[in-house]
Every structure is written in C-alpha cells, then in structure tokens.
Amino acid sequence: MKGKIQPKTLPGFMELLPNEQILFNKMKETIQRTYEQYGFLPLDTPIIEDAKVLLAKAGGETEKQIYRFEKGENDLALRFDLTVPLAKYVTEYYDKLSFPFKRYQIGKVYRGEKPQRGRYREFYQCDVDIIGDGKLSIINDAEIPAIIYNTFKNLGFDEFTICINNRKILNGLFLSLKLENESSEILRIIDKIDKIGSEEVKKELINNIENEKVETIMQFISIDGNNNNKIKALEDMKIENEIFQEGLDELKQIIKFIRIFGVPEENFKIDLTIARGLDYYTGTVYETFLNKYRNLGSICSGGRYDNLAEYYTDRKMPGVGISIGLSRLFFQLIDNNIITAENQSISNVLIVSMTDNYDMCADIARNFRDENLNVQINIEEQKLGKKFKYADKLNVKYVIIIGEDEIKDNVITLKNMYTGEQQTIKLEDAIKIIKEN
Amino acid sequence: MKGKIQPKTLPGFMELLPNEQILFNKMKETIQRTYEQYGFLPLDTPIIEDAKVLLAKAGGETEKQIYRFEKGENDLALRFDLTVPLAKYVTEYYDKLSFPFKRYQIGKVYRGEKPQRGRYREFYQCDVDIIGDGKLSIINDAEIPAIIYNTFKNLGFDEFTICINNRKILNGLFLSLKLENESSEILRIIDKIDKIGSEEVKKELINNIENEKVETIMQFISIDGNNNNKIKALEDMKIENEIFQEGLDELKQIIKFIRIFGVPEENFKIDLTIARGLDYYTGTVYETFLNKYRNLGSICSGGRYDNLAEYYTDRKMPGVGISIGLSRLFFQLIDNNIITAENQSISNVLIVSMTDNYDMCADIARNFRDENLNVQINIEEQKLGKKFKYADKLNVKYVIIIGEDEIKDNVITLKNMYTGEQQTIKLEDAIKIIKEN
Numbered sequence: 004m005k006g007k008i009q010p011k012t013l014p015g016f017m018e019l020l021p022n023e024q025i026l027f028n029k030m031k032e033t034i035q036r037t038y039e040q041y042g043f044l045p046l047d048t049p050i051i052e053d054a055k056v057l058l059a060k061a062g063g064e065t066e067k068q069i070y071r072f073e074k075g076e077n078d079l080a081l082r083f084d085l086t087v088p089l090a091k092y093v094t095e096y097y098d099k100l101s102f103p104f105k106r107y108q109i110g111k112v113y114r115g116e117k118p119q120r121g122r123y124r125e126f127y128q129c130d131v132d133i134i135g136d137g138k139l140s141i142i143n144d145a146e147i148p149a150i151i152y153n154t155f156k157n158l159g160f161d162e163f164t165i166c167i168n169n170r171k172i173l174n175g176l177f178l179s180l181k182l183e184n185e186s187s188e189i190l191r192i193i194d195k196i197d198k199i200g201s202e203e204v205k206k207e208l209i210n211n212i213e214n215e216k217v218e219t220i221m222q223f224i225s226i227d228g229n230n231n232n233k234i235k236a237l238e239d240m241k242i243e244n245e246i247f248q249e250g251l252d253e254l255k256q257i258i259k260f261i262r263i264f265g266v267p268e269e270n271f272k273i274d275l276t277i278a279r280g281l282d283y284y285t286g287t288v289y290e291t292f293l294n295k296y297r298n299l300g301s302i303c304s305g306g307r308y309d310n311l312a313e314y315y316t317d318r319k320m321p322g323v324g325i326s327i328g329l330s331r332l333f334f335q336l337i338d339n340n341i342i343t344a345e346n347q348s349i350s351n352v353l354i355v356s357m358t359d360n361y362d363m364c365a366d367i368a369r370n371f372r373d374e375n376l377n378v379q380i381n382i383e384e385q386k387l388g389k390k391f392k393y394a395d396k397l398n399v400k401y402v403i404i405i406g407e408d409e410i411k412d413n414v415i416t417l418k419n420m421y422t423g424e425q426q427t428i429k430l431e432d433a434i435k436i437i438k439e440n
Numbered sequence: 441m442k443g444k445i446q447p448k449t450l451p452g453f454m455e456l457l458p459n460e461q462i463l464f465n466k467m468k469e470t471i472q473r474t475y476e477q478y479g480f481l482p483l484d485t486p487i488i489e490d491a492k493v494l495l496a497k498a499g500g501e502t503e504k505q506i507y508r509f510e511k512g513e514n515d516l517a518l519r520f521d522l523t524v525p526l527a528k529y530v531t532e533y534y535d536k537l538s539f540p541f542k543r544y545q546i547g548k549v550y551r552g553e554k555p556q557r558g559r560y561r562e563f564y565q566c567d568v569d570i571i572g573d574g575k576l577s578i579i580n581d582a583e584i585p586a587i588i589y590n591t592f593k594n595l596g597f598d599e600f601t602i603c604i605n606n607r608k609i610l611n612g613l614f615l616s617l618k619l620e621n622e623s624s625e626i627l628r629i630i631d632k633i634d635k636i637g638s639e640e641v642k643k644e645l646i647n648n649i650e651n652e653k654v655e656t657i658m659q660f661i662s663i664d665g666n667n668n669n670k671i672k673a674l675e676d677m678k679i680e681n682e683i684f685q686e687g688l689d690e691l692k693q694i695i696k697f698i699r700i701f702g703v704p705e706e707n708f709k710i711d712l713t714i715a716r717g718l719d720y721y722t723g724t725v726y727e728t729f730l731n732k733y734r735n736l737g738s739i740c741s742g743g744r745y746d747n748l749a750e751y752y753t754d755r756k757m758p759g760v761g762i763s764i765g766l767s768r769l770f771f772q773l774i775d776n777n778i779i780t781a782e783n784q785s786i787s788n789v790l791i792v793s794m795t796d797n798y799d800m801c802a803d804i805a806r807n808f809r810d811e812n813l814n815v816q817i818n819i820e821e822q823k824l825g826k827k828f829k830y831a832d833k834l835n836v837k838y839v840i841i842i843g844e845d846e847i848k849d850n851v852i853t854l855k856n857m858y859t860g861e862q863q864t865i866k867l868e869d870a871i872k873i874i875k876e877n
Contacts, residue, residue: 007751007752007753007754008492008493008496008751008752009493009752010493010527010528010529010531010532010749010752010753011490011493011528011532012485012486012489012528012532013486013488013489013490013514013516016486016488017486018484018485018486018529019484020533020536020537021481021482021483021537021543024481024482024483024484025481025482027484028482028484039786039814040809040812040813040814040815041809041814041815041816042786042787042790042814042815042816043786044458044461044462044786045458045461045462045465045786046458046461047455047456047461047464047465048449048455049449049450049453049454049455049562050487050548050562051450051453051507051550051561051562052449052450053448053450055445056445056446056447056448059445070488070509070511070516072507072509072510072511073509074507074509074552075552077450079450079507090447091447091448091449092447092455094447095447095448095449096457099457100457100458101829101830101833101834103820105816106458111487113488115511115512124488125486125487125488135820139820140819140820140821142798142819143819146817146819153809260798263798263799263802264802265802265806312447314444314445315444315445315446315447316444316447317444349476349479349480349481349482350479353479361579361697361700362700365700365701365702369702372477372478372590375477376477377476377477377478377479378477378478378479379478379479379542380583382577382579382580382583383540383572383576383577384577392538393538396538397538
C-alpha cells in the first residue's frame with residue numbers, strides 16, 4: 004500500500020481544535036450542571052433507531068434530511084432531534100417512570116441539510132422537558148424561563164431576553180376573527196416582522212384579509228410597554244373567545260410565577276409576535292435573544308405541547324420544554340467574537356524536569372491532583388526552550404521547573420507564563436497560588 | 441392515522457432507566473475527570489466519517505461489522521473505534537497541534553456485531569492516548585498504568601491488577617527461536633492459557649513446534665513470582681536477541697517509573713502471557729482485571745504502537761494509550777452485583793408545598809442551588825400522599841415540606857426519606873444537614 008489516503012473530516016461536521024473543545028465542553032457542562040440543579044434526570048438514548056419508530060411523526064422536510072440506511076434486515080435512521088426519542092422512551096418505559104417526568108438530554112442529532120457556514124449536519128442539542136401523565140401544572144411553564152435564565156447566567160451572559168407568548172392567545176384571536184383557516188398564513192407573515200417591519204407586514208396582510216380584521220391584528224401585534232402593560236392591553240382588547248381568555252389567563256399565571264422563580268424583569272418579556280412553528284406547540288412558547296445580537300436569532304427555544312407521544316400511545320402526555328442548539332450557538336459566539344477560546348487550557352500547571360530524577364515531579368503532581376487540579380508532567384527528552392514552547396502552545400498558565408537545586412532544597416520554581424514572573428517557593432505556597440488563580 | 445406505532449429500542453442498543461443513567465454518568469464523569477487531571481486534552485470527533493477515510497486501515501471482521509451507507513453522493517460510515525478518528529485528526533491538524541499530543545475522547549462507537557447479552561452495537565469507549573512526533577519517551581508507557589490505577593481507584597475499586605507485558609520480549613523470543621513466522625499462531629495458543637491451562641497449551645504447541653523450543657516457550661510463560669523476580673528470570677534466560685533485550689530494558693524502565701508514579705505494588709504485575717491482538721501493538725501492552733472477577737475479562741486495555749497514522753501520512757507518530765469499554769463494563773458490574781443503581785438520585789432534595797404560595801419554596805430552592813445542590817420543587821396539584829410516593833420513586837433522600845405554619849414561622853420541615861425522621865428547623869440548618877449527607 005503505497006498511496007496514502009487523504010484524511011478529511013466531512014463538510015458540515017464540527018470538529019474543534021483542543022482549545023476550542025475545552026471551551027465548548029465547559030459550556031456543555033455548565034448547561035448540564037444547571038439542568039441538574041433543577042432536578043432533571045439524565046437520559047441518553049441511542050443515536051440509531053428503527054426508522055419506522057423514528058419517522059412515525061416526521062414528514063416533509065425532516066424526512067428528506069434524515070440519515071436513513073439499511074443494515075442486514077433493519078431499516079435504520081439517525082435521530083434528528085431529542086424529542087422523538089423522548090416520546091419513544093416515555094411510552095416504552097411508562098410503567099417504570101414517575102410523572103411528571105423531568106429529563107434532560109444533551110447529545111448529537113443528525114440532519115442532512117445543505118452545508119452552510121455555521122449550519123451543521125451533526126450538532127448538539129441540549130434539551131430539558133417536563134412530561135405529565137394526563138395533565139401538567141401551568142406553573143411548570145414558569146419554571147422553564149427560570150432554567151433558561153440561570154443557564155445563560157451561568158454561561159456568563161447578562162444581556163439576554165426570554166420572549167414569551169401563548170399560542171392560545173393567537174389561536175383565540177384568529178377564531179374570534181373567524182380567520183382560523185388562514186392562521187398559518189397569517190402567522191407566517193407576522194413572523195417576518197423582525198425582518199421586514201410592521202408596515203410591510205400590514206401590506207401583506209391586507210392582500211389576504213378584510214381591512215377591519217387587519218386593524219385588529221395590527222393592534223394586537225403592536226401591543227407595547229412592559230409586561231404589565233401588555234397584559235392590560237390584551238385584557239382591554241375584550242376578545243370574546245374562550246381560547247383567547249384561557250391563553251391570557253395562562254400567560255398571567257406564568258408571568259406571576261416567573262417573578263416568584265427569580266427571573267429579573269429585564270430578562271423576560273411578553274412578545275406577542277413569536278409563534279414557533281405551526282403544529283407542534285399548543286400553549287406557551289419561548290424564544291431567547293442576546294440583546295446586542297438579536298440577528299443571531301433565538302438561542303434557546305421551546306414551548307408547551309399537549310400530546311408528546313400521540314403516534315405511539317393513546318395516553319395523553321402533555322409537556323413543556325426547551326432546546327439549545329449548542330453547536331450552532333458556539334459557532335456564532337466565536338464567529339462574532341462574543342467569546343474566545345484563545346487562552347483555554349486543560350492543565351492548571353505543567354511540570355518540567357531538568358534532571359532524570361522524576362520522583363519529585365511525580366510527588367508534586369500527586370499533591371496537585373489531590374487538590375483537584377490538573378497537572379501534566381513533561382517527560383520528553385527535550386531542550387528547555389522546546390519545553391517552554393510546548394507550555395506556550397498548551398496555553399498553560401503555570402510551569403513548575405524542577406532542577407538539581409530544587410531537589411536539594413526541597414523547593415520548586417514556579418513560572419507564570421502569562422506575566423513571565425518566576426519565583427522559587429515551597430510546594431504548599433505554589434498550590435495556594437495556583438488554586439487562587 | 442389510527443394505528444399506533446409500537447415504540448421499541450433496537451436490540452443491541454443500551455438504554456438505561458434514570459437511576460441507572462445517573463450511575464453510568466457518574467462513572468463516565470469520574471473517568472473524564474481523572475483523564476483531565478493528567479492534562480489530557482478533550483476531543484470530540486464526528487460519529488459519521490467518509491467511509492474511505494475511516495476504513496483505510498480496516499479489513500476482515502471490522503469491515504463486516506461497520507455501519508456504512510450512502511447519503512446523496514457520499515459514502516459514509518460510523519466510527520467503530522476512537523483510534524482511527526485520532527489518526528485522522530492528528531494528520532489533518534498536525535500543524536496546529538503540539539506534540540506529544542495528549543488527548544482523551546469519550547464517545548459512542550458502532551459495531552454491527554451479533555447482539556448478545558452484554559454486547560452492544562452502540563457503546564461508549566473512554567480512551568486516552570499520548571502521540572509523539574517522530575519519537576515518544578518510554579516514560580509515557582509508565583504514566584499510563586498510573587492513569588489506569590487512579591481511574592479505577594476513583595471509580596471506587598481497590599482490588600484490581602494492571603497486567604503489563606512488552607511485545608518486543610515476545611517477538612525477540614520468537615526470533616531467537618527462529619519461530620517468527622509462527623508467532624501469530626503461538627500467541628493465539630498462549631492467549632488461551634487462562635481458559636485451558638498450561639498443560640493444554642503445551643500440548644497444542646508440541647503439535648506445531650520442536651520439543652526443545654516448546655520447552656523454552658513454556659519456561660518463558662511459566663515465569664512466576666513478584667515483578668523483580670520476573671525481571672530477574674527474564675535476564676537469566678540469556679536470550680541473545682536485540683529485540684528481546686530492548687523489550688526487557690523497556691519493561692525495566694516502565695516498572696521503575698510506575699513505582700515513581702505511585703502505583704502500589706499490589707495493583708500491577710508483569711504478565712508475560714498477554715499479547716493483545718497481533719498487528720497493532722509494537723511494545724508495551726496492558727490489560728486490567730478485577731481480582732475477584734477475572735472472568736469478566738480485561739476491563740481496560742491498550743499499549744504502545746509505533747505508527748499511529750501510517751495510512752494517512754509518511755510522518756512517524758508513535759503512541760501509547762488505553763481504552764475502557766464503558767457500556768460493557770457497566771453492564772457487567774450491574775449484572776454481577778458489583779455495583780447497584782438502586783438508590784441513585786439526581787436531586788438532593790424535593791420541596792413540597794402544602795399551599796398555593798410558592799414564594800418561600802422558590803426562595804429555598806435558590807438558596808440550595810447557590811450551594812451547588814440539586815433541588816426540585818414539586819408543583820403539581822396532588823395530594824400529599826402522592827407527592828411522597830413521587831419522592832420515593834425518585835430515590836430522593838430529603839423532602840422539605842412547606843405549609844402555612846412553616847411560612848408563618850419562617851422555618852422548614854425536613855424529612856429524611858431513608859429513615860423517616862422528620863424535624864422542623866431553620867433553612868441554614870437544613871442546608872448544613874443536606875450538604876453533610
């Protein structure tokens with residue numbers, strides 16, 4: 004075998020350099036940690052499922068994007084989200100689960116989309132869902148924004164807004180206007196408001212609907228002010244429709260409990276223009292935006308659905324949940340210089356030996372690891388310059404140098420690679436310095 | 441759509457119940473944490489690769505087991521281990537990496553094996569490898585057992601043995617006996633010693649090889665005693681072969697440094713009968729056994745290889761590494777009652793409200809989460825009995841009950857679900873109790 008094969012990662016598949024991977028994993032672990040703090044149970048379903056099971060609910064665009072293949076006699080497919088596997092799971096293990104079933108799942112999903120910059124065919128979703136057995140308290144819909152808030156807070160963000168709406172308000176409005184059959188089309192037009200502005204939305208609506216009804220819709224989507232003002236304006240519209248009133252009641256409840264659950268007023272708002280797809284969500288819907296980067300689109304979305312597993316069971320299982328598309332979000336944050344992976348290092352310290360005697364190095368490493376610090380011993384036969392170049396490339400902040408003098412005097416030389424500062428001190432003092440940094 | 445689709449996870453695919461998943465994740469995180477403490481960088485390569493790239497090195501049994509399929513014009517395959525993707529990665533990003541490149545990867549791999557009890561088609565591998573550029577110090581081969589030792593120690597095991605051998609010793613021995621062409625066959629026979637015993641091994645060898653040479657081989661594989669005795673016995677064999685001597689020198693170095701790196705004498709031993717496959721490994725080899733469950737087979741294996749990426753590049757990249765097959769190991773540990781998932785809970789405490797007033801519940805939850813504890817608020821409208829049944833099913837140890845009296849007096853009622861003990865105390869005291877447990 005003479006010719007070498009060119010090793011190449013497929014287009015549309017994210018593969019990171021180590022410093023980026025460290026940062027990516029930190030974000031993933033922060034999300035996981037936050038989900039766990041709210042008591043969500045971990046789940047890890049297979050990536051490969053029976054195509055018949057996985058595609059029970061799919062259709063149209065999704066089905067075209069699916070990775071589907073045969074192996075032996077099996078018709079297989081790779082999961083394209085984490086919601087269908089959840090529906091499968093709660094149906095299959097119903098008897099062994101306790102409801103409300105709160106689970107998180109963080110894992111890769113697959114969609115054979117046309118590769119574009121920042122759009123991946125393999126990407127991480129980080130989901131939480133709360134599934135009820137028959138019913139599920141509306142207060143859960145208020146806990147979800149608290150989870151979104153704490154997740155992004157823990158990720159280091161301050162200026163973001165969780166936008167909340169309720170599909171029942173939209174549906175009730177359309178019913179009251181006898182526009183229920185046009186609702187998809189109207190929602191599609193309203194959805195463009197961020198891109199084309201309200202004047203253009205109005206023009207498009209007038210092409211389809213009677214003027215007077217357009218006025219009501221425009222009045223509705225232009226409702227402004229703080230959350231209390233919006234609720235008041237919705238009440239003042241005096242829409243005589245049960246579903247509208249139900250949605251409004253739910254929204255009022257949710258706003259009340261969001262406050263109780265500690266989400267600051269500046270981090271959430273009622274946004275009557277968001278609708279999130281057309282069929283799936285039946286009540287509350289969420290989208291989340293970075294205030295200064297609204298152009299990135301929603302970075303965390305979800306909502307309430309009446310019936311999670313209707314394709315698998317007659318049992319009614321309502322749920323509410325959200326998803327963070329982490330791979331895409333990570334790409335966007337790096338691409339817009341909102342975060343940087345430049346100084347990421349897995350090791351807290353690199354130990355460099357100037358002699359053949361590794362006893363002291365091993366002893367030091369053990370002491371650091373006992374303190375839950377990460378430490379690497381450089382054990383290659385290299386010149387000192389090369390060892391420091393290696394440390395540089397690893398972005399490691401501290402290097403410990405052990406030569407004959409250090410061994411004799413039972414001290415260590417600690418170099419801060421960021422400042423160049425170097426000092427010869429006792430091991431305990433070095434541990435203290437590194438733990439504090 | 442009237443008929444429901446039967447939701448069913450494919451055979452050979454591990455899917456755990458929440459309490460099992462909690463334990464599985466704890467083990468996975470312990471392994472990850474230990475790998476990081478040694479300064480290994482994280483890596484997360486795609487599960488789907490170009491089949492041509494992935495199968496460059498494969499053949500025979502592996503190729504038959506591979507999940508391979510087409511999507512559009514692409515010939516794709518799912519990774520069957522984490523080593524080939526590593527070879528791809530270090531070649532593709534060579535200029536951007538610093539060597540020795542120390543990486544860990546924990547992820548799912550796919551092999552379409554015949555489903556058997558405890559054998560999975562999708563399973564986790566947890567790998568560490570150290571890759572050199574041109575050369576790699578033998579001391580790395582001694583750090584690997586230290587990593588194995590600390591990993592299993594951190595997983596809660598004490599009685600395990602890391603078995604170490606060096607392929608050069610075996611190869612040198614065969615060369616000195618002019619049996620190099622029979623070496624695969626001989627190794628295959630020797631490998632069965634655990635199953636069939638040394639007498640049967642001897643009989644099989646005699647069928648193939650001259651008596652006198654069999655005597656030397658039997659003398660070799662029956663070398664016994666402690667590690668120092670074994671080294672002495674190998675020296676005493678006076679095998680005049682350069683490769684044998686090189687292997688012996690390496691083994692002596694490794695044993696010296698394993699001790700320096702702090703692996704206790706009872707947790708490692710030279711085992712001249714282990715060979716680990718035939719082509720891949722070129723020097724040190726490792727297998728790890730639970731002393732009381734040797735029948736489980738090796739729970740962590742690996743070794744030294746001269747040339748990681750020879751199918752992709754002319755650059756010589758020697759490496760040393762190990763792999764833990766976590767899915768299978770987890771199955772075996774549960775199946776043999778070595779570990780149990782029975783009492784696993786993600787939440788430290790469940791808060792149960794007896795009133796409609798959730799302010800205090802939310803406040804308590806926030807206090808717990810600030811202490812890095814996991815807490816769930818039960819917000820369903822259920823009778824108290826049902827709430828406690830829910831707590832029971834979650835295996836949660838502590839329940840906090842908030843009724844009108846608690847709100848009035850600003851205290852909480854804490855119930856230990858394991859002992860039934862119940863006390864009404866201040867929040868700070870409850871936090872203290874739960875943190876200590």
